[in-house]
Amino acid sequence: MKINIKRDSVVCYEIKTKNQTLLEVLNEIKTTQDASIAYSSGCRSGVCGSCAVRVNSKEVLACSYHVQDGDFVEPLNNTPLIRDLVVDMDRAYSFNAKAKAWQSSIVDDVLLSREDEKLNEVQSDCILCGSCYSACPVYAVNSEFLGPFSLTRVWRHVSDKREQNPKEKIDNIQTNGVWDCTLCNACTLVCPQGISSKADIEKLRARSASFGYMDPNFANFGGGFGFDGSPTF
């Protein structure tokens, strides 16, 4: 079976494989054929998020994806390339800080019920693999956009009963944040953890509205909507 890997140029490797994961195949290539190939990996079991790459133009975790004949493997999009399949994730990570995606103060008098935990259980599972930033068409053209995983993380904390100042979190994501998303859902389709940043962004929009914010794209229509619902200019 053949597999094509994008390095300085596209390199085709011949491999013997029987239902192996891409990471197993990469390890085999590295340890038996070509030790110079670079890729990142960690836990080998879909938990650490360090091995995200693109296969046939779709983001996957190398340790979970099973290789098919003729697969084309390349590094994540929208992020500086370090070497071969290794990219620099620092910029994407920095958005968690910029979005203040954490609980703003420690509270010890709020107890969470099982239902409260469920509210953001899925969002808490994010492994920061970066697939969503690679797939996001908004981030591709606006490098200041806070982006999928950091907005999901903001929702994770805004929806947490222990967060005492959700408005501050909402205030912070109005520019290059919730209203810049086109709701195209690309992030949802590539997330290995079943998280939908698009859905989380919609919830953040609803919460923003309840704090008096509105979609600036509508405001830009000037006159708003006419009586029959069509926009007036």
Place this chain on the structure above:
Amino acid sequence: MGGIEVDEESSTSISGLFAVGECANHRVHGANRLGGNSLLELVVFGKQTGENAAKYADSFYKKVDLSEQKKSFEDKIAKIKEFSNEINFYEKQRELGELFYKNLGIKREKSAMQSLLNEVKEMKTALPKMGVSDKTKEYNTNLIEFLEFKNILELSELILISAISRQESRGAHFRVDFPSLDNKKFQAHTIIDRDGVLSYEN
């Protein structure tokens, strides 16, 4: 089980270098670290290590001249890059893993461990015949993995010496040839330095 020796402040014998979690020995687990107990250890000593490391980072003298150490490391790396690379070290690493599983796993016995120790020493001697094919500087995982393999061999030797010397069975260390406890000699932690000098301490 087993790990880098630390004091009650989670500091190793090198100032500024702290160890915590699976790599450290805080001497809290006895002869077998049961699953889950590692998390308790991490909660307690992780906090302590974080605080101590932050304090150290804040206060240590930052104008130390490291050029000599840097040079020595660069020389070592340059030497490794000249190793002949006739033997694939990845293959040796796989072999070593299998041998450890077989001879230093659940059941342990002197002669099997002794021959494994010889095997490890042979691999150490053969290191210059191994090496890296990737000579670049940027994100060279081939080189990193070779350095890890070197470290694995160093630790393998120390683990084997410790296991051979402990002539009793205790916790996860089961000796077929010494199946019972020997509290008189061995109710203590094995402490071993990089030259293989061994002592028992509590």
